[in-house]
Amino acid sequence: xxxxxxxxxxxxxxxxxxKSADEVILYGKTEIATIFLRALPSLGVKAPILxxxxxxxxxxxxxxxxxxxxxxxxGKRKYTRECMMVSCNEYFNGCEILGxxxxxxxxxTSVIRRRCDYRLLAETIxxxxxxxxxxxxxxxxxxxxxxxxxxxxxxxxxFVKKPAxxxxxxxxxxxxxxxxxxxxxxIVLQGGEVLLHKQFPQIIYDCAKNPxxxxxxxxxxxxxxPSDEVCxxxxxxxxxxxxxxxxxxxxxxxxxxxxxxxxxxxxEWYPRAEVWFTQGEMFLHGxxxxxxxxxxxxxxFNGNTVFFDGKVVPCDRTCTALIMGKNVYSNAVDVDNDxxxxxxxxxxxxxxxxxxxxxxxxxxxxVEPAMQLIK
Numbered sequence: 001x002x003x004x005x006x007x008x009x010x011x012x013x014x015x016x017x018x019k020s021a022d023e024v025i026l027y028g029k030t031e032i033a034t035i036f037l038r039a040l041p042s043l044g045v046k047a048p049i050l051x052x053x054x055x056x057x058x059x060x061x062x063x064x065x066x067x068x069x070x071x072x073x074x075g076k077r078k079y080t081r082e083c084m085m086v087s088c089n090e091y092f093n094g095c096e097i098l099g100x101x102x103x104x105x106x107x108x109t110s111v112i113r114r115r116c117d118y119r120l121l122a123e124t125i126x127x128x129x130x131x132x133x134x135x136x137x138x139x140x141x142x143x144x145x146x147x148x149x150x151x152x153x154x155x156x157x158x159f160v161k162k163p164a165x166x167x168x169x170x171x172x173x174x175x176x177x178x179x180x181x182x183x184x185x186x187i188v189l190q191g192g193e194v195l196l197h198k199q200f201p202q203i204i205y206d207c208a209k210n211p212x213x214x215x216x217x218x219x220x221x222x223x224x225x226p227s228d229e230v231c232x233x234x235x236x237x238x239x240x241x242x243x244x245x246x247x248x249x250x251x252x253x254x255x256x257x258x259x260x261x262x263x264x265x266x267x268e269w270y271p272r273a274e275v276w277f278t279q280g281e282m283f284l285h286g287x288x289x290x291x292x293x294x295x296x297x298x299x300x301f302n303g304n305t306v307f308f309d310g311k312v313v314p315c316d317r318t319c320t321a322l323i324m325g326k327n328v329y330s331n332a333v334d335v336d337n338d339x340x341x342x343x344x345x346x347x348x349x350x351x352x353x354x355x356x357x358x359x360x361x362x363x364x365x366x367v368e369p370a371m372q373l374i375k
Contacts, residue, residue, distance in 0.1 A: 179212025222250025
């Protein structure tokens, strides 16, 4: 059977199990759970849908666990789902346990009907359960323009002298080169403030056409309301929004949520205002390799591969260093030049990330949320 046939066969079996359940439990308060809260009803699921995280149900929900339950593991990483599977023996003994990838494929092809080659998309989806086969998360900086000027901007956009949008055709060409070598499980379209990009709807459609991309998300800071064109593109492409909570600075949060609900677009509120870390001044601290490797293993920001201005780098801080003209050593792949899969793998696996960790304060300190530069 082809990957497409395998996923369709598995989907038919899994969706029947979910439809026949008395209760559906989404294990893990993740972007995937956010998508499934809207996806499952659109797939014909009538049962109550609960979200379980950190040993309890969220938002005061409760389950009798005496009914026929199906648990969907919504962890993004393989290790997380393996841990969830073990804990299911304690929390949900006797329930049917499913992964999320097959059901997501069925949703994106039968309900959303994303405009891409489904046979190639199936190949991507089958690789996604093991992040060694994909770029787990690729954060794409589409514009360095922003409505805020955060002192501790994760991506270093405040250091760009002339903020600008990434040209659409160039971005699409570069992204296609990356996914030809290694598919992307979750792509995050962001800035700066990505809703400032003048051709953002086209970028959404272009990403949706790329079968080397699994899940598409948009990160915004809650200061702007997406246009109808952006919402239509997002809805047609199965996109979800992640709204970063910058406290009082996220002035249009309520109107933004109203607009997304109007178009039935999944969204989640990302609590950045609760904990805002500073990575410190950008200079080499002189720590040894062993210490910096320990820093990398425990880093709050570890896990985000970043794509900016034609360069793939292993973390947010490396992106900042790149913008500031610092030495990023062997921690960048220039997509505009010749490169090999091994080069992408090296950055994606963070083999030399410890070199960049020497630029960061460690441990990081918590500072005032989104403290603004004085202009």
